[in-house]
Amino acid sequence: xxxxxxxxxxLAPSMAFAANNVTxxxxxxxxxxxxxxxxRKHIVLEEPKSVMPGDRLVFILNYRNAGRLPASDxxxxxxxxxxxxxxxxxxxxxxxxxxxRNWGTLPALRVLEPxxxxxxxxxxxxxxxxxxxxxxxxxxxxxxxxxxxxxx
Amino acid sequence: MSNIIKILAVASGxxxxxxxxxxxxxxxxAAGATITNTATLNYQVGGVAQTAINxxxxxxxxxxxxxxxxxxxxxxxxxxxxxxAQVTSFTVTNSSNDTIDLGLTAAQLSGGTAAHGGxxxxxxxxxxxxxxxxxxxxxxxxxxxxxxxLDEIAADASxxxxxxxxxxxxxxxxxxxxxTLVAQARSGSGAGSQGAVITETxxxxxxxxxxxxxxxxxxxxxxxxxxxxxxxxxxYTVSAPALTVTKQSRVVxxxxxxxxxxxxxxxxxxxxxxxxxxxxxxxSANSVTISDPLPxxxxxxxxxxxxNGTYTGSTPTGTCxxxxxxxxxxxxxxxxxxxxxIAAGTTRTLYFQVTIN
Numbered sequence: 001x002x003x004x005x006x007x008x009x010x011l012a013p014s015m016a017f018a019a020n021n022v023t024x025x026x027x028x029x030x031x032x033x034x035x036x037x038x039x040r041k042h043i044v045l046e047e048p049k050s051v052m053p054g055d056r057l058v059f060i061l062n063y064r065n066a067g068r069l070p071a072s073d074x075x076x077x078x079x080x081x082x083x084x085x086x087x088x089x090x091x092x093x094x095x096x097x098x099x100x101r102n103w104g105t106l107p108a109l110r111v112l113e114p115x116x117x118x119x120x121x122x123x124x125x126x127x128x129x130x131x132x133x134x135x136x137x138x139x140x141x142x143x144x145x146x147x148x149x150x151x152x
Numbered sequence: 153m154s155n156i157i158k159i160l161a162v163a164s165g166x167x168x169x170x171x172x173x174x175x176x177x178x179x180x181x182a183a184g185a186t187i188t189n190t191a192t193l194n195y196q197v198g199g200v201a202q203t204a205i206n207x208x209x210x211x212x213x214x215x216x217x218x219x220x221x222x223x224x225x226x227x228x229x230x231x232x233x234x235x236x237a238q239v240t241s242f243t244v245t246n247s248s249n250d251t252i253d254l255g256l257t258a259a260q261l262s263g264g265t266a267a268h269g270g271x272x273x274x275x276x277x278x279x280x281x282x283x284x285x286x287x288x289x290x291x292x293x294x295x296x297x298x299x300x301x302l303d304e305i306a307a308d309a310s311x312x313x314x315x316x317x318x319x320x321x322x323x324x325x326x327x328x329x330x331x332t333l334v335a336q337a338r339s340g341s342g343a344g345s346q347g348a349v350i351t352e353t354x355x356x357x358x359x360x361x362x363x364x365x366x367x368x369x370x371x372x373x374x375x376x377x378x379x380x381x382x383x384x385x386x387x388y389t390v391s392a393p394a395l396t397v398t399k400q401s402r403v404v405x406x407x408x409x410x411x412x413x414x415x416x417x418x419x420x421x422x423x424x425x426x427x428x429x430x431x432x433x434x435x436s437a438n439s440v441t442i443s444d445p446l447p448x449x450x451x452x453x454x455x456x457x458x459x460n461g462t463y464t465g466s467t468p469t470g471t472c473x474x475x476x477x478x479x480x481x482x483x484x485x486x487x488x489x490x491x492x493x494i495a496a497g498t499t500r501t502l503y504f505q506v507t508i509n
Contacts, residue, residue: 024193026207048211049357050364051187053180053249061191061207071195071202078191083181083213137195151213152181 021066022137024076031056057084057149064142072136076145078129083152086126090147096128097121103130179307183215183250184361214362217337217350218247219254221370221384224289224312228268228328228389232435234321238276239291240386242333244302245310253338253347254302256281258315258331259372266330266387267371274327276317276388281333284312291316301338301346315386325392325434332372334383337365350380393437393494398427398467399444404505420508421453425472425501427463432497440491442502450506452482457504459489472501480504 029045036042045058061078065071079100080086086095094103097111109121131145181187190208194201224241231238246252258281261272282296291314302311315331323329339347353362369376370383405411406420414420426444430437446452461476480489480502491500 022193022195022197022202022205024191024205024207026189026191026209028189028209028211050362051211051213052216052364052366053213057211059189063193067197069197071197072199073194073196073201075194076191077194078189081187081189083185083187084189151187 021068022071023062023064023066025062027060027062029058029060031058051151053151055151056087057151058089059147059149061145062142063137063145065137065139068139070136070138074133074137076131076133078147080127080129080149084149085152086123086129087148087150088123090129090131090145093129093131093145093147095121095126096130097125098127100128100130103128179216179218179247179249181213181249182307183213183248183363185213187211187213212361213249214353214364215250216248216364216366217250217252217352217380218366219252219335219337219380219382220245220247220367221333221335221382223267223384223386226268228266228270228387230391231319231388233319233323233390233392236278236318237291237293237316238319238388240315240331240388241289241291242313242315242384242386243310244305244313244333244335244382246305246307246337248337249307251304251306251340252350253340254305254311255336255338255346255349256299256301256313257334257336259334261330261332261385261387264330266328267385268387268389270326270328270330270387270389272328272330272387274320274323274329274390276319276329276331279315279317279331282314282316284314287312302335303346304340304343317388319388319390323390323392325390325394325431327390328387330385330387332383332385334370334372334375334381337367337380352378352380391435393496394431394434395437395440395494396429396431396467397442398429400425400427400468400472416508418508421505422450422508423472423503423505425461425463425503427467427470427472427499427501428491428494429467429499430494430496434496436496437494440494440500441488442491443486443488444502444504445486446482446506448485449509451509452487453505453507456506457481457487457489457502459500459502460492461501461503463499463501472503474503476501476503 028048030048031043032046033041034044096103097109106121110118111121188210193205222243229240260275266272283299285296337350341347352365365378365380367382371385372383375381375383401424403414404421404423406414406417457480458476459479462473464471489502494500
């Protein structure tokens, strides 16, 4: 599985946007349990060379303000791929369970069960993640957002 | 095969019903599917909204080959000597995330311990494999089709496969014949023909979909873990009567001494007792027919034969009890009679008297 980084801006800063030089890149890694030879297993993040149903993925979004002015009202939206179930790891994010129409925290969002009862949303209900950064990103600043998923 | 389903995440407007559903499938996302993750960044500079920035990446889901063969039930198939079309059943399941063909091989043990603990000591004849065409879980001759492979089995689908064979007439009670069924993952190259054996992608990861074996080792010889094969074993156990026949005689009386120390002189009455025993642990014997040519020097005593009597003690020194029911007939110098069902561990007799000429 080759990773196609369509906008790996961090590694290619020359691909800057003409106006403001704010960049975003998306990376994905596979969590693998690697035996350490002493009977225990270490969890390591690997390039997604081998991806199977049930594998745990870690998505990482890197952003950087390479421009000369602060960037405000900074919002990163990430729809979950259909083949991936959200597994948490993005506690600072808002989530949506209805394709991005309504946002909130998991306990605050309600799901109507087939039997007519309402329950709190669970991680597997999540369709979209959204990070709303309250503070402006100063010129030259960078940061990282991440979440976990599992391949259906 | 070539069942490549592209799952492309749409940046927006995806319904919750699709994304929120967690499939109950074990196989999961189809092999070759592309998982695309796209994030969108919106921001402002100096209070002016800027062009949104997208970042995405793709990963391709590999093909995970997992298959199982499992005996249906967990008991031996009890068979009678000489019986035909005796069946053992297996469930063959494709748990891979791809549609594949499953090549089938039925084999017989050659000695060794069979599936249910006995020692394999005979082979069935005319062994064949049949798929449960009508899906009713039992073998139907003429309906369920003979197969050497299962065609185009979708992810998480399974089939019932029967091994069918004939039991030699020479087999004895307690004989065991072990069989194994091996399924091997083959390319689902199109309906109607068996695809090539699937091989694991060796060496480094490739840009295309890779194949990884994830099957467990099975009991059949040559079925190791992660070899694209699965197997299970079962066995047939012969259940037959184990009959022994003993004949004993006693002088009842003679014309001179009466019943006191009678001697074998002409005119003496002699009783015969034919004892049929069925050993414990064997099958019941039905319609046991006894034929006894009478010695030429003797004459049958009319109405002296009794069937299904009991026997006290052990042959040949025990006592033949006169508690049977009248029966048996003489034709052309031969006495014949049919005993009832002789269950395992029981004894029945045919009793009759003759006089010495």
